[in-house]
Each structure stands twice: as C-alpha cells, then as structure tokens.
Amino acid sequence: MATTTDSVASAEAPMEESAAEAARAAARARESSRFPYRTIAMGVVGSIVMLLAAPGAAGTLVRDPIIGTGPLSWMRYGHGHVLSTAVLYVGFALVVWAWVRLGRYVLAGRIGTKPILVAAFAWMAPLLIAPPLFTRDVFSYLGQGAQLLHGLNPYDYGPAALDVLPDVVQNVHPLWQTTPAPYGPLFLLVAKNVVGITGNNMIAGVILTRLVLLLGLAGMLWALPRLVRHLGGRLPVTMWLAVASPMTVIHLVGGPHNDLLMLAFLTIGVWAALEHKHALAIALVTIGMLIKPTAAIALPFLVWVWANHLPGEESLFRRFVKAVTPSLAIFGVVFTAGTWVSLGSFNLGWVTGLQAPQIIANWLNFPTGLGEVAHTLVNFVVDVPVSPFVTVARGLAWMALLGVMVWQWWKARHGGREAILRMAITLLAVALFAPPTLPWYLTWGFVVASAFAWRRIHLAAMVAVSVFLVLVYYPTGEQSLYDWWFIIGVIAASLYGAASLWKPDPLGLVAAWRRRGDQFTSDTEDTPQTGRESEHPTTPTSRATS
Template sequence: MAHPEALDGSNAPAHATVIAKAARTAILQGFIGSLLMVVGSVGVGWLASSSALIRTPLFIMARTSPVGVILCTVMLCLGALLLLRSWLRIAQRIGGWNGSAHPVLRRALWMWSVPLMFSLPLFSRDSYAYIGQGRLMEQGVDPYTNGISALSNYFSLGPDKMWTEAPTPYGPLWLWFEQGAVWLSAGVPEFALVPFRLAALAGVLLLAVYVPRLAALHGVNPERALWLGVLNPVLLFNFIASAHNDSLMLGLVVAGLYFASVKRPVLGIVLITASIAIKPITLIALPFAGLLWAGARAGWGRRMICWTATLALSMGLLAATGMVNGLGFGWLGALQTPGAVWIWYAPVGLLAHTAGFVVGLFDGPGVPVTDVIQTIGTAVSALAIVWLAVRTPGRGIAMRAPTDGESEFNKTVLRRMAWAFAAVVVLAPVIQPWYMVWLLVFFTVTGIADGPQLRTVFYLTAFFTLIALTDQLSVFPWIPLAVVRGVAIAIAVLFIAYLVFYDKKTHVLFRPRRGILKFKPKP
C-alpha cells in the first residue's frame, strides 16, 4: 500500500529537500485557506447570543448586513475548498511515501491547524452546549437528567435548540472538563471556548503521533497514513474549527489501541476508558482491545479471561469516576440522545422517516413505523459488533486467512473493529460529518488501498466538505438565510466539480487511475 520512491536512487537528505520544495506551494495554499476560514468565521461563525464581540465595529459590519455576511461566506467557502485542494495536491507533490515526507506533513499539519484555533466555532455550535453543561455541573444539576434549558437565561449562550431539552450524551471525564472550562473562564463564553479548542488540538496531536505508529505495526506506510487520516480537511474542520470533543475521544482511543497492540494492555485499556469517559461510543473498542490482549494464539478460555479483565478494569474506572462526581452510570441512560434526530443522507434515517411519512399519509401509525425501523437498525448494528468481536479472527471481512503472526492478527482485530464502528454509523438515523472521521482513522491504520478505496475517501471528503459549508452557518434572522446558503452551495458545488472534472492536477485522483503516482518531483 506504500507508494514507491519518487526519485530513484536519491539519498534521504536530497529527497527530503526536494519534497519540501515540491510541497511548499500546496502547504502555503492550505495555510491561506485556513486564514480565509478564520476571516470568514467573523461573519458566519457561531457566537454566544450574549457575546460582547457583537457590539464591536468589526463584528457589526461583518454580521449585521447582507453584504458583510455574504462576503464572509464566500471567504469561508473558498478557504475550506482551498484546504481540500491542498490536501489532494500535497500527496501528489510529495510523490513517494518515505520517512523524508514526515517533517513536510507535520509542517503542513501545523500550518493548516494553528490558524483555525483562532476562528469562531464553525459548522457546529456544540461548544456552547459544552459551556451550558459545564454550568449545570457548577450548579449541582444532574446533566444526565436535565438539558441546559434548566439554566436561567440558557438561550443567551446560543446553543442549538435541538439539544436544549436533551440530557448530555457525554461521559464523566468530559463533564469535569466542561465544569473546569466554565470555572476558569468565570462564565465568559469566549474564554470558555479556549480549553475546548486546546482539548481538540490535543486530540489531533495524539492522532498525529499514534496513527502513524499504529499503521506501521500493521505494515501500512506511516507517512501515507498521517496524510490520509490526520491531515484530512474534514478532520481539521470538525475537530479544530468546530472544537468537537470527538477529537480528544478519538485521539485517546487510538493511543489506547496502540498500547494494547504492543502488549501494554493495562495502559491501553486505561486510555480507551478515558475515551469512553469523554464520549461513550468508544465502548465498541473494548472487546477488540480484549482480543489484542489475548493474542494470536489464544484459545476461547484465554479470550474469555481477557474480555472479562478488560471489562472489569474499564467499568471499575468508570464506576470510580461515577462515585466521585455522584452521577454514577447516568451516562448510560443518555446514550440514545444523538439518535433523537435524523438526517437525509443517513440510509436508515431516510428509510425510516420516509416509510413513516407514507404510512401517515394513509392515516396509519407513521411514528411507530419510523421507530421500529430505527430500532431494527440499532439492533442489527449491535449484532454486527458481537459477531465481529467473537468470530475467529482471520476469516471474514476484507482480511486474508490465516493470521499466524501477531502483527497480522492485530491488523485483523482492528479491521474488524473498524467494521463494527462502520455498522453503528451506517445503521444510525443520523450520520454527522465527524462520524466519517472516526471511520477514516480506523480504516487508515489497517490500510486503505489505492484505487476504489482511496477514491471513495476522496469522494466522501468532498461530500462532507460540501455538507459542512452548506449546513450550519450563523446568520441573524433579518439576513436572508436562503440567499446566504445558496451562495455557499453554489461556490462549494462549482469548486468541487472543478476539482473532480476540470482541474488538470486533481481530476485524475477521482478517476480509475493512480493519479498520485503521476507526479515525480525534479531535483
């Protein structure tokens, strides 16, 4: 899966110099794109309703007039799409995937990420829900049974109305972090955002360290994995620009899986448990961590012991945190919170709500039909997790048999885990863009081949970039949202069509040919 050397016979230092020069334009283009996104966020990024920034001349000019909002929307879209093109081009400019590419990719990660740390929250206002949940914790209100609407003047934070009545779906470690962020900021929303951005950056840094290491354990090129799984613009948009806690959740679980793979299971399980204590979806990783602990030659007896020990250690740590904060395992009851909505491109959500709508047209039980279909999807995903965890590794989805070596066994286990997460995502009624990032990282560390698999990543990256740019834009009620969204859709669709069909450099990547190998930098 690794690409051959771009320069035959060149030594490492010369190659490092050549690829650094070759990638310079792509890195700079992405840096400019990130800066444009920061400027655009002034007009359409999310602000707390009570923010003092809205009363400053710059924000008044950018947010209160149609011209200012549309101009900021144009800059945001062009910036994000430039970053998408830069990500595609940097792989072409590097040419060969060897150790000399690592510092170039690391430089690109810093130059693309650091500007986004200074933007207003983009594409999501979950960070304001985090602040509200932190205030609930400060006031001693159980966030597992109360939404942030229990706060006085909660609307001044500007959270998504969809979640104001819903209990928090996050674990106890994240609740403590939210409480600490609110305490440190003295209740000022702009200051409270800083810890969340730092947590998101920490998650990306963990991924930058452990995705290449975990990939290398499985014979997958680590530099290519770093580019494909960590520098992906959808990851940067949703983890850095949006400040989602999924960043730290994913970074911790990947680090935990790495240590479990190198036979440090206790440390690995502790890290995975920390990930669960941020967002409990990573409970899915526990049975697969138990398999890594058991090893390639383990029989059913040893597997059962390792599964039991993994569960006992993880649940023991979670029980201890529940005792300390007095909330116990309250997060279990809130696990269904994200499933309370649906989205049109989620197959199960679309099927369930279309069927319910049709049945309702004929005076039938439309809502129960919708609920039954969504429940079936959840049940099938749960069965898929069990099947993938207990079936003998080495026989099944996309993996060769047998798995005699420890490395191949570990690769098989993690590939099955990736499919388990995929089952949960695909069979859910809602698929958020950052769910794609989970799957991208899990599949990357076990290998995404050139050809159809890599092109699928390119198309999904383009699609979820389009979704991000056209979904959640913060626009005042007197600004015509349809016009602003229409501008965003037009720019995004035209730019992506250009990349796919007309751009002489990038269109080859979306066709059935190995476009990345076509460019060879010259010394």
C-alpha cells in the same frame, strides 16, 4: 577475445544498473526533501480567509462583544451574511485544494511526514481563535460544564435550568437547551474546569476548549506512527488522511468536537494492545469511553487481541475466558473511579443520556433516510406522518447493526491486525447505522483505519467523503441536507476533489483559462524559464494546472 569482452561487459552491466539505481534513490531522496511551501501557504490563506469570514457566517454568539452593533455588524445580516458565507466557502475550497495537492505529493513519494504535519498545524492555527465552524456543539459543552460547576446534574436537566452565566446558557442551541448531556462524565469534568476558568466569557471558553482538545491531537500524533508499524500502512498517507484532512482540521479542531480527545485514548489503547500491554489498553479505552461512550465498541475487540497473545496451546475459548476476566475487572475499576471522580458519586444517569441525540433525524443516518424515502412514496397516495416510517426503519437497523457487530467481532477472533480492522469497520457501521449520524462521527473508524495500507482509489473516495461530510452542514452549524440544490453542488464539489487526487485540474478548467490568456500574450512577451522546481508530484510542466 570476444568471450573475454562479453564477460567484462556482463560484469559491468550489474555495476551500471547498481549505480543507476543508487542515482535514482538519491534523486528520490532529494525529491522527498523538498518542501511544498506554496501548497502549505495556499491552505494557510484559506484558513485565514475562513477566520475573517467566520464572525459573520459561522457559529456566532447571541451577544457578540467583538462585532456587536459596531461597523462590522453588517457581516451577520442580509446580504452581508450571504457575502460572509461565500467568502468562508472560498477559504474552505483553498484548504481542500491544498490538502489534495499535498495528497498527490504523498502518493508520488515526494514528501515525507514532516511537511504534512507542518501543513496541518499551519492550517489549524488560524482556526484556533475562530468562532465555531460548521457546528455549535462547543456551546453545549460549555453549558453542560457550567451545570456541573454550579451543582446542577447535566444528566437530569438541560442548560436552560441554569440561572447563572447567561451568555453561556443562551448560546446553547435550542435543541439542546432542555436536553440532558449525552457525553461521558470525564468530559463534563473537563468542560466544568474550562468554564471555571473562563466563566461567562464565551470567546475565551471556545478557545480554551480547543486548546484542551489539542491534547487529543497530540495523543493521536504519538500513537499513529506506532500503529502504522503494526498495521502495515505508510506514515505519510496516514498523517495526510487522519491529521491534515478537512475532517480533522475543520471539524475536530475548527468545530471543535470532543471526539478528538476520545480518539487519543482509543488510538493509544489500540497500540498498547498490539504491544501486549493489555491491562493498559483496556484502561485507556475505558477512559475514552468516559469521554465519548462509543469508544466502548472497541473493548470486545481488544479482548480478542489479548486472548491471542496468551501463551500455551489451550483452546480459543479458554484463552478468551482468561482474557475477558481481567478485562472486565479493569473496566469496572476504571469506569467506577472515573465516574466517581467526575461527578462526585456513582451516577449512571449519563448512560440514559445517550438517548438524547436520537432526536436528531436526517438522511445522513442510513435507516432514517430509508424511512423518509418510504414515507415520501407512501405520501404520494395517502397523507401520513413520517415518524412511524423512521421509527420502524431505525428499529430494523438496530437489529441489523447488532448482527453486523457480532459478526465482525467473531471474525476478529484470531486477533492481530484482523481484530483492529474489524474494530474500525464496526466503528464506521455504528456511525452510519445507529442514530444519529453526524459527520464527525465517522472519524472514529477512519482514524484507526488510516494506519492500514490504502489503495489510491480508496484515498480518492476518502477525499470525496471528507469534503461531503464538512459541507452537509452550513457554517452556522445547521444542517443543509434538505437543501437539494445545495446538496447537488456539494456532491459535485466532492467528486471533483476526488478526481483531483488522480489528476490536477481534471476538467481542464485552468488549462482552458491559460490558453485563453495566451491569446493575448505575444511570443516576445514570454518570460524565460527560471529553473524553479514545480511542486507537482509527477511532471514539472504541469505546475500551472495543479
């Protein structure tokens, strides 16, 4: 009898475990269907605050038709400008806070992709009509597009040579007034058509540029889920990292930056290569290169993917030759046609224009920073100029970078995921070691890498990097890298943001504030629990500190 009872019990145990597991799965499904309304709303409030402060603190116009000398002109001068800047940073903090909260929900499996995309679009929407944030590059885009529109070669002259559209010309940063364009001819064709529509209206030009660049975001959104299936990542993590992050919301859209358009062709091209659509992949990435030349770095890696997809038992060398030959032919045709269509001739002046950004020197570029440190040490002993130190450091870095690129390319020779990972690493290496290094350049590698699997500690590091890379430039677009006290604050804020991905309120500041408030609240004043679910991804009792 005991044996029979034990048998029944042992048979029922798996059934109970199965029912418990089903119940847990159903609970997880219900949990993941909840929508983080308050978190999204927090980010929307932050974006609106940034929009309202931007006319006084961001990349404002020389002749502003909205503020001008009217009653709001105080926002652009003196204490008004300081107040506007402080308010804009408050808005930025709210956006970052919302993004980190969203990340905790993602890591806890509480939300899927839809809330992340809704949050990203909601945070971007107010910034579509804001003045340029943390950059003034869009004014250069319009100036160079105006040159092409009026028959002046942007690769021979800077916008200052243009004698029409005065508002467009005078708003280009002084550094770029006499500098040839460093962008691909296809993007200048885009800028030319924008200026052809908006003319001398700078506000309309900035807004229309953003709307055009959103096509790049659409391309990324199409490609990333497909890349995740190939590269082994989690789609919510990828979307949180590549689409909802401050690097995309504030830099690429709020900026805006043409990197967003290039990334669309890059990500779709990588997907096409993994899907055995190799001719399409080479063509798409070549088009991306005609927008932002650095996309060309991906091409040699895609050749390895093609070579490894070829059938047969031939040697790696033979398969490589079979892949590189059509790749070069496709590249040549697309490159020639794209340049001709954009410029009306096969003008390679844009290749030499790539040297123009190298006039930017700051320690965000690793070799430049090393050169400046060496100069500082030597300068304690003897007064010497900084340029030789920076030049030598950059020269050595170029040689080291070339070695890294060749090594990563060779490590990619087996194709597949490994080739794409090596490609992302190389894109990041180029952004860091090839002058100049500008914050949004790191999106080249990050967006591709976001489709891989990530550990939580690495995602926390990405929070710190993302916050840092936005704040190292002032909202006006000028760098803050040599304002050392400010940079110390930026580093502290970045580390706090990273720690917040692990634990809400890591320093206990909100909890301390609540405890202090509780001293003034009697037990009879406590409100009963409403039963509303907390948005916190782990424990419902920690809503107040999240």
